[in-house]
Structure formats: structure tokens, C-alpha cells
Amino acid sequence: MSKLVGFIGTGSMGRTLVEALIRSEALRPSEILISNRTRSKAQALAESHPGIRIAESNAELVREADWVFLCIKPRDYREVLDEIGIWAGKDQMMISITSPVMIRDLEAVLPSKIAKIIPSITHAVLDGTCLFIPGSRLTLQDREELLRLLSAIGTPLEIDERHCRVASDLASCGPAFLAHFLEQLARTAGEVTGLPRETAIPLVIQMARGTARMLTEGGFSLESLQERVAVPGGITQEGLNLLEREFDPVLNRLFRLTHAKFAEDVEKVRQSLHEAESKG
Numbered sequence: 483m484s485k486l487v488g489f490i491g492t493g494s495m496g497r498t499l500v501e502a503l504i505r506s507e508a509l510r511p512s513e514i515l516i517s518n519r520t521r522s523k524a525q526a527l528a529e530s531h532p533g534i535r536i537a538e539s540n541a542e543l544v545r546e547a548d549w550v551f552l553c554i555k556p557r558d559y560r561e562v563l564d565e566i567g568i569w570a571g572k573d574q575m576m577i578s579i580t581s582p583v584m585i586r587d588l589e590a591v592l593p594s595k596i597a598k599i600i601p602s603i604t605h606a607v608l609d610g611t612c613l614f615i616p617g618s619r620l621t622l623q624d625r626e627e628l629l630r631l632l633s634a635i636g637t638p639l640e641i642d643e644r645h646c647r648v649a650s651d652l653a654s655c656g657p658a659f660l661a662h663f664l665e666q667l668a669r670t671a672g673e674v675t676g677l678p679r680e681t682a683i684p685l686v687i688q689m690a691r692g693t694a695r696m697l698t699e700g701g702f703s704l705e706s707l708q709e710r711v712a713v714p715g716g717i718t719q720e721g722l723n724l725l726e727r728e729f730d731p732v733l734n735r736l737f738r739l740t741h742a743k744f745a746e747d748v749e750k751v752r753q754s755l756h757e758a759e760s761k762g
Contacts, residue, residue: 488546489514491518496551516534555580584752600613603657614629
């Protein structure tokens with residue numbers, strides 16, 4: 483790729499993106515410039531991938547990079563934008579990975595081309611879905627180039643920003659939710675029956691792996707897989723009936739909780755950015 487790509491923030495997801503892009507050979511280390519508030523984290527990443535350069539500041543990174551990934555928490559946006567705003571160019575692409583930071587708010591404070599992506603931890607194995615929301619200033623070429631880059635680490639999916647939260651729950655939070663369910667499945671099996679943890683954990687992991695393959699390679703849908711396993715009047719069907727009665731309400735509360743937190747974060751970020759804009 484004939485661009486210098488910058489990453490502001492090399493925490494969990496920032497590092498995952500950098501390492502996935504290198505692993506997929508979509509980017510060479512020499513095409514990557516990073517900065518992080520805690521410099522030791524940036525140094526550790528650069529030492530793991532010789533060729534990555536560390537910028538002395540976020541402002542320096544923005545002055546040099548063609549594309550900038552903003553891999554920071556919602557509460558940090560105002561400080562970072564205050565630092566980089568005067569250096570951001572109209573031909574530069576800024577890519578936010580933070581769901582509560584809305585594109586229209588970034589376009590109000592930056593002259594750059596804006597996009598938003600919601601990556602997934604699954605990109606570490608070059609899999610999963612990367613949500614993509616284009617801003618109003620992106621050209622067709624910009625979109626194609628960004629989608630080509632994202633395609634190297636997973637499957638990009640363009641969505642409406644109105645659906646950003648719920649899609650993030652499924653694609654980005656989903657791996658943690660699923661891992662928690664599998665852990666609870668194994669733990670409870672042990673508590674009820676005495677099955678050793680060292681036996682239960684591999685069982686649920688291999689089950690999840692096989693199930694995923696059946697859904698992606700075996701021609702099964704979610705519904706047909708349940709129908710194939712659950713014999714009417716059998717043990718599996720009884721279990722599914724219980725889950726439908728008891729577990730569905732939990733999922734309903736889960737989505738309501740994530741959406742309430744999202745709305746709260748969106749408003750906090752918007753107020754912060756608008757305060758910065760009015761003072762600027």
C-alpha cells in the first residue's frame with residue numbers, strides 16, 4: 483500500500499488492528515506510524531514488529547500520515563482532537579473505531595474525510611466482521627481503498643450509523659458474550675455433575691468450533707441446525723424450551739442496557755466536542 487497509515491492509540495484494539503494488518507500483509511511495518519499516551523505500549527508494539535515508527539506526538543503523526551486510525555476511548559476524543567485539529571488536512575482520511583463518536587460530530591470539527599469502523603477481536607485470526615460507516619466526504623476511491631484494506635483482516639460490512647450499536651453488540655461485543663456463555667456452560671456443568679473443568683472447557687470450545695464450521699461450511703442455518711439436533715420430545719428440545727423461556731428475557735435486557743449506555747456516551751462525546759468547537 484502506497485500510504486503511510488497512522489494509529490493514535492495502541493491499546494487492545496489498536497494493537498489488534500496493527501498486528502492483523504501486518505499478519506495479513508496488507509501493510510508493511512514501514513508503512514505504519516503509531517502514537518500512544520503511554521509510550522511504553524507503543525515501544526512494545528514497535529519492538530515486536532521492526533520497521534514501525536513511533537511519532538513523538540499525535541500532532542506529528544497527523545502531519546505525516548495519509549490515513550489516521552483513531553483508536554481511543556470516547557472520553558479522550560476532545561483532548562486528541564484539540565491536539566491534531568490544526569494539522570488535519572482535507573485530503574486526509576480519519577478513521578474512528580469508537581462507536582459513540584458520531585461521524586457528523588467529527589465532520590463538524592475536522593476538515594478531513596471521515597469514516598468509522600467497528601473492528602472485532604476476531605481480526606487477530608483474520609476473521610470476523612468489520613463494520614464500516616462512510617462519512618459524507620469519502621470518494622468512491624476512498625471507500626474502495628479502505629474496504630480493500632479491511633478485507634485483508636475480515637469481512638467488511640457497510641451499515642447505517644443508526645444501527646451501529648446493535649451491530650457492534652453482535653460483531654464486536656459478541657465474541658466476549660459468547661465466550662462468557664461457553665465458560666458458564668462449562669462451569670455449571672462441573673458444578674452440577676462434577677465434570678472436571680479441564681474436561682469441560684475443551685468440550686465447549688471444540689463444540690463451538692464445530693458448530694461454527696457447520697454454519698459456515700456445512701450448509702446449515704441457525705434454525706436448521708437446532709432442528710437437526712433437537713428431536714421432538716427429546717432432551718435437547720427440553721433444553722431449548724427452557725432457554726427460550728428463561729434466556730430470551732436476559733438478551734432483551736442486555737440489548738437495552740448496551741443501548742442506554744451508548745446513548746449516554748454519544749451525548750457526553752457530543753457535548754465535549756461541541757464545547758471544544760465553540761472555544762476554538
